[in-house]
Amino acid sequence: MKVILNCLPPARTDTPSAALSILKAHLTTNGVETLVIYWNILLDGILPSFERNTDTIHFDLLPYLYLIAEEHGDDIARSRANAYVKAELPERDVLNDSSDYLGGTRRVLDKRIARELSRYSPDEPLLFGISCRYEQWIPGMVLAGYVKRLFTDARIVIGGLGSRDRAAAVMKMCGLFDYAIWGEGEYPLLELVRALDGGNAGLAAVPRLLFREGGTLRNSDTETGRFFDMNSGVFADHDDYFSCLEALGKDTSAVILPLESTRGCTWNACRFCVYSDGMRTRKREPSRVTEEVRRLLDRHHTPYFAFMDNDIVANDPERLESVLDDLISLREQREINFIAEVIHKGFTKRIMEKLPRAGFGRIHFGYESLSDSLLAKMGKKTNFSDNIFFVKFARKSGIKLPSANIIRGIPSEEDVDILACMDNLHFLRFYYDNEFFRHTIIPLRLAGHSRFHDMVPADELGRFNENEIFRLLPGVMTEGIDRFALFDFSAPHNTLWNAFAKINDFYYNHTYSYTVRREEGDVIYREFFDGAPVLELVLGDVASAILRETNERILDLRDLLTSLRERDPQTDETSVRAALDALKARHLVYFGETYGSIISVIDADI
Known part of the structure; x- marks a missing residue:
């Protein structure tokens, strides 16, 4: 059986898919012919060019939401999708008599998808894998329709789902998906291929699998099984990504290559987070990290790398220093630049000085608030003193902090917490600079499997109802579906945050x-x-x-x-x-x- 993995909008086009690249390498190592189709690149440009506001909606999903609404006969949902586009391009319809901006989407997709899928024979056994990260399951539904029409015997599996509940919700919404894997996917996908090659007999033994049987969804018999060995010497295979770019004549010199040094979360404490759902926490040996960087440099000749970990420290500063020391040595021979995310508890001046020497010129860090009380209510292990230390030495070391997120609207937030944030702005007055350190105020997105969700009484969950993508799906699709299994939702915020934002702007406007x-x-x-x-x-x-x-x-x-x-x-x-x-x-x-x-x-x- 051939496996075709699919990377769909709104996944970024300037970097290969980290998850699909390692899945391909793992399956290939185990004798399964595998390739990755980068639909996010092949279908790029369906929408006209305009400034996307990624804090409110994934605009790249709009053409697919439009088509889904059309297929279900939901004119209101279809009009909503058009309205979002029109809001960005009102000058294209100054007379308000041609508001169907997305009406030509189907013709474009017919041509591009048919051309790509014509490479494969309808007579060969095919398993299409669709990632659900970043809501890729939405264009995945549209792609699944084309696959089923062109390859009547093909099977479709979705993955990249953190929980069984979310996997079940997506499967219920789209009957074209045959299987869903939740949690880590390397070994469940390999075992699914082997089960299908054997005539479906072993589906119940595939870990963390949902499948259809007798008109109902069935869970496999186990949630355990083998997990991918991050120190095995199997490295991500990005060849399909570069082949796609080169076939289209696109420049590859600025591609950002993904790296993975840990999985899961060693802290597993933040009440807003569901990052580690379905994952087993483990770390990669520093020597393996450096070995992969060398291999990628030699093969793809791009100096830009991004760690996909939610925290490259993994509560182990000593290991981090080993990684940094290895990369500092490598950087003396090769040009390399990294971006990463850290949880900065226990950082020292020595670590802060090593980061830029190792090539970390930009870092995302677990900032979240200027209030010790709010950080404690979130379950953060860091405090405001840790934030000050990190910002202070990042500035001294020349490290840019592009997104210091401030989370507003957690369930137990009080006025006194917001007022403390306002006062504490002054402690950082010497460090405000949009090019170096930028506050971004974001609403809490209440996730279904988060600790915060469990803290909110059932009769108060209705306050958390803000999610633009959910409103763009046809009502008939979401009827009877637990909306928190599908999406995160935010609630209206305390208006004191408006005062905070104005004071915050004051600091950024003065020196x-x-x-x-x-x-x-x-x-x-x-x-x-x-x-x-x-x-x-x-x-x-x-x-x-x-x-x-x-x-x-x-x-x-x-x-x-x-x-x-x-x-x-x-x-x-x-x-x-x-x-x-x-x-x-x-x-x-x-x-x-x-x-x-x-x-x-x-x-x-x-």
């Missing part, structure tokens, strides 16, 4: 700076707003010592007292507390309750 100098035996701190002096302080010995000791590390009160007494054994706790209170009042030092997690806001090498 704060400072100097710290010794003058005639005194340490003088001066602060400037848009270049004009606004504050001058004479820092006493204790305050200066506190700023020095907490400049490059986060300390609690006990450790701070120990460090201070190593220099001056007569240091008393009362004077230290008083100095800390005074420094925090001037937003020069931050700490949490009971003087925990003390960090200097300024770079005070006194």
